[in-house]
Amino acid sequence: MKLIPSTYVWMNxxxxxxxxxxxxxxxxxxxxxxxxxxxxxxxxxxxxxxxxALDAHVLxxxxxxxxxxxxxxxxxxxxxxxxxxxxxxxxxxNCYIRPIAFRGYGSLGVFADDSPVDVAxxxxxxxxxxxxxxxxxxxxxxxxxxxxxxxxxxxAMAKVAGNYVNSQLVAAxxxxxxxxxxxxxxxxxxxxxxxxxxxFLVHGGRLHTPPVGAxxxxxxxxxxxxxxAADLSIPVVQMRIPREMLYICEEAFLSGTAAEILPIxxxxxxxxxxxxxxxxxxxxxxxxxxxxxxxxxDTHRWLTAV
Numbered sequence: 001m002k003l004i005p006s007t008y009v010w011m012n013x014x015x016x017x018x019x020x021x022x023x024x025x026x027x028x029x030x031x032x033x034x035x036x037x038x039x040x041x042x043x044x045x046x047x048x049x050x051x052x053a054l055d056a057h058v059l060x061x062x063x064x065x066x067x068x069x070x071x072x073x074x075x076x077x078x079x080x081x082x083x084x085x086x087x088x089x090x091x092x093x094n095c096y097i098r099p100i101a102f103r104g105y106g107s108l109g110v111f112a113d114d115s116p117v118d119v120a121x122x123x124x125x126x127x128x129x130x131x132x133x134x135x136x137x138x139x140x141x142x143x144x145x146x147x148x149x150x151x152x153x154x155x156a157m158a159k160v161a162g163n164y165v166n167s168q169l170v171a172a173x174x175x176x177x178x179x180x181x182x183x184x185x186x187x188x189x190x191x192x193x194x195x196x197x198x199x200f201l202v203h204g205g206r207l208h209t210p211p212v213g214a215x216x217x218x219x220x221x222x223x224x225x226x227x228x229a230a231d232l233s234i235p236v237v238q239m240r241i242p243r244e245m246l247y248i249c250e251e252a253f254l255s256g257t258a259a260e261i262l263p264i265x266x267x268x269x270x271x272x273x274x275x276x277x278x279x280x281x282x283x284x285x286x287x288x289x290x291x292x293x294x295x296x297x298d299t300h301r302w303l304t305a306v
Contacts, residue, residue, distance in 0.1 A: 003124055006090040010082050010121040013074070015089055021120065028115040029102030033162025036064040039257040040097035042087050042123075042306060046294035049093055050303035054080060056220045061099055064158040070101055070117055079119070086121045087306050096126040096258075102161075129258050130180060135285065138253075138263030138277055139180035141194070143243060144170045148215035150187040156215045170195040181254070183246070183267065186215040191241040197259045198222040199241075202251035202273075202280045206235040214240060221255045227300060228287045234280060251278030261285045 009021035029035040038061045042051045058080050065072050074082075083097055099121045107114035130139055146169050149156060154163055166184075174182030174195070183199065186192040191210055193199050198219040201208045207229050212218050229236050246252065250273045252264040261284055263277040277285075290296035291303070 004126070006122070006124050008086060008089050010086045012118055012120070015086065021122070023118070024105040026108055027102065027105050028108065028112060029104070029161065031108065032103070032110065032112065033160065033165070034068070034070070034112045035100055035102030035161040036061065036068065036070055036159055037098060037100040037161060038159060040083065040099070041257055042092060042095050042097060043292045044093040045292055045303060047305065049087065049306040051083065051087065051097070051306060052292070053220045053224060053302050054083065054304040056223065060159065060220060061101070064160060065101055067155050067158040068160055070103070072101055072119060073117060074119060082121055084304070084306055086123050090123050092123055092125060094125065094127070095123045098122045128260070130262065134262060135260070136277055138265030140266045140269070141181045141183050141264050142174055142177050142179040142268050143246070144173055144182040144184050146170050146173065146184060148184045148186045148192040151215065157212065157218055159217060167195040185243060189243065190214055191243060191246065192216055194254050197254035197256035197262070200225065200253050200255060201241065201245060201249040202278060203245060203249045206237050207280065208237045208239060208241060210241055211238045219256055221257055221260070224288070224302065225255050225261065225284060228284055232283055232287065234283070249273070251281050253281045261288050
């Protein structure tokens with residue numbers, strides 16, 4: 001995700017020039033991972049720039065902060081409007097949006113409550129991780145030697161920066177082994193998710209995905225996929241998924257703000273189905289991108305006009 005500078009960053013209630021959006025080197029969040037963030041996207045739709053699933057992302061942002069005891073100095077409506085204003089002032093058509101709340105400069109130590117809470121929102125142009133061909137041809141993934149955290153160690157349901165050290169290790173190992181992306185097992189050895197994406201499999205004509213209890217982040221795009229599957233009468237099973245099911249499923253794909261709906265063509269160099277995008281994945285992609293383009297009605301009001 002290469003950064004392309006924009007004009008402004010929103011910081012603690014005001015827009016500041018991109019190059020002046022700075023923090024102190026002794027900021028608590030830099031040393032201890034005491035920060036919460038969201039990944040959101042705005043798209044150029046038929047009626048203008050719109051943010052996808054804005055309210056769901058803002059809700060999760062505040063829920064993540066609550067889980068780790070990060071008291072935000074702004075209300076949800078203020079963060080929501082700040083996101084829209086930042087996209088507006090930066091003049092984006094398509095962009096990635098990164099709100100972040102973090103323990104700032106004030107004290108240094110594992111106990112976090114002595115440090116203030118700062119909030120920032122950055123937006124920048126971005127077209128995706130893997131390029132347009134991956135949306136049709138899919139990617140190659142491998143199961144990582146790293147595991148997702150046990151339920152009594154770190155809060156998987158919170159989008160906390162500290163959790164993403166695990167994701168960095170998974171992604172780096174995958175690239176070193178010649179894969180585009182890595183899949184992670186949970187502490188019990190069942191399938192969890194990708195390094196930063198949720199996972200779906202098609203097996204026996206039904207859509208399968210690991211439950212929240214499998215140490216996954218409850219992805220916003222995951223919830224959109226579940227709703228689209230219901231709209232399309234595609235049966236869904238949320239269950240613990242054994243690793244070997246990855247090798248016998250008919251289709252597989254990742255979902256996420258960055259991944260959108262991304263087919264998987266092989267796992268551990270074993271082809272998934274016909275090693276090409278399958279029919280259920282195709283239907284879900286067509287519905288997802290059709291809503292963005294206006295070809296399908298936005299019946300669930302997922303798009304918020306900027």
